[in-house]
Amino acid sequence: MKTRYIVYIALALVVGFLIFNKLHNGKSKEASGQAAGAKGGKKKNGPVPVKVMIVKDTAVTNNIDLTGTIDPNEKVNLVSQTAGNITGIYFQEGSRVSKGQVLVKVYNADLVASLKQNQYQITLAQQNEYRNKVLLSKEAVSQQEYDTSLSNYNSLKAQGDVIKAQIARTEIRAPFSGVIGLRNVSPGGYLSPSTSIATLVSTDPMKVTFSVPERYQPLIKPGSKVSFNIASSRENFTAVVYAIEPAIDQTSRTVTVRARAANPKNLITAGGFAKINLTLDQIPKTIMVPTECVIPDLKNSKVYIAHNGTAVVRPVKTDLRTDTKIEITDGLKAGDSLIISGLIQMRPKVPLKIVKVIK
Structure with a gap:
């Protein structure tokens, strides 16, 4: 019995020691935490x-940076107003042509012959009209006879004008000066109004089209200068705004602006991508x-x-x-x-x- 009591007492002492040790360590940690908190608070409150x-x-x-598209000043797909066999091509692909220059001719020998015949008839009708005019002044012919001869003369002249217009349509001329592209026709081929001959573009000046956010619209005016550069050249180019779209795009809330850029060296290519720097105003x-x-x-x-x-x-x-x-x-x-x-x-x-x- 005494041995059992001794064991119980030993166990109680061990348990008490463990409880005391745990409580003592907890107070030490709490004190350490408070000390650390005090130090941290002091650091936090420092400057x-x-x-x-x-x-x-x-x-x-x-300034704002924008992107835009480069377009030629003028561009047209050349077609014929009449059908027929091509008798001559008078341009080199990729060359510069002048306004009014004949580029292609279509067969028109029949029209030329008709015009020549018409000229003979006009000459005869003119002489007849003159004679009747003299006779009318002498009351040798009636007014009706003179009017008939005059009408015949004027009718033949009108027919001549129609034939000349038909002949003019057999000659395809450049509507403006520019550079002509690759041709799609050959001498002797049949040309119809639906056949594309080539593309003619005017490359000096060039047009730069871009969109500006709605909020900047009051700051954009005709005459505003635009700086831009392109991937194919290291030079910086300048364009001048000349037209502004009067309506705002409802989808993007932007207004479309167009400017002209001089291109005397043909460094700017149509269809290119322009990186634009637009100066709005100076504060x-x-x-x-x-x-x-x-x-x-x-x-x-x-x-x-x-x-x-x-x-x-x-x-x-x-x-x-x-x-x-x-x-x-x-x-x-x-x-x-x-x-x-x-x-x-x-x-x-x-x-x-x-x-x-x-x-």
């Missing part, structure tokens, strides 16, 4: 190192700050400035944006110390340690 930028007025050119005096400094809010945007060693929040209004900066139209003034780093830790009245000042 936040920040960089500040001195706000100043600056001049800004409002002579405004405030531009780094975009990351402006913190969006539910109602407006805000920034933090350094004042008397602490952070002060300022609500601001913004407008123009570039790749790296944003315009502040209200809320900042020249001379303010704008905080540009450590913004995640910013709160009103947070103490600051300014490590760098950017002027």
Whole structure:
């Protein structure tokens, strides 16, 4: 019995020791946690190192980057107004032609013969009209006989004009000066009004067509200059706006603009892709700050400035944006110390340690 009691007492002592040890360790950890919390709180309440930028007025050119398409000034698919065999082709593929130059001729010998016959008839009718006019003045013929001869003369002249128009349609001429493309016909081939002869384009000047967001429409006017470049050349080109679409596209909410670009060296190719830089206007005096400094809010945007060693929040209004900066139209003034780093830790009245000042 005594041995059993001794075992019970030993077990009770072991259990008591374990309980005491656990409670002692828990208090030590709690004390350590409080000490660490006290140290952390002290660090949290310390000044936040920040960089500040001195706000100043600056001049800004409002540019936007767009894409556009290059088109020739004029472009036409040459076709014939009459059908017939081709008797002559008078142009070289890819060459420059002048306005009015004969490019293709269609068989017209029958029409030429008809015109020649008509000219003989006109000569005879003219002489007959003249004789009857003289006789009428002498009352040797009636007014009706003279009117008949005059009508016959005028009718033959009208027939001659019709034949001349038919002959003119057998000659396909260049409607404007430009460069002619690859031909689709051959000498002796049959040409119909549905047959494409070649494409004629006017390459100087060239047209640049692009779309501008609706908000910028009031800033685009005829005479505005546009800078652009193309993949096939390293040169920078300039175009001048000459036409603006009067209606806004309801799908994209953009307005279509067209400009002309001089192309004396034929460096600009029709159908190409243009990277456009459009200068909208120049703001002579405004405030531009780094975009990351402006913190969006539910109602407006805000920034933090350094004042008397602490952070002060300022609500601001913004407008123009570039790749790296944003315009502040209200809320900042020249001379303010704008905080540009450590913004995640910013709160009103947070103490600051300014490590760098950017002027």
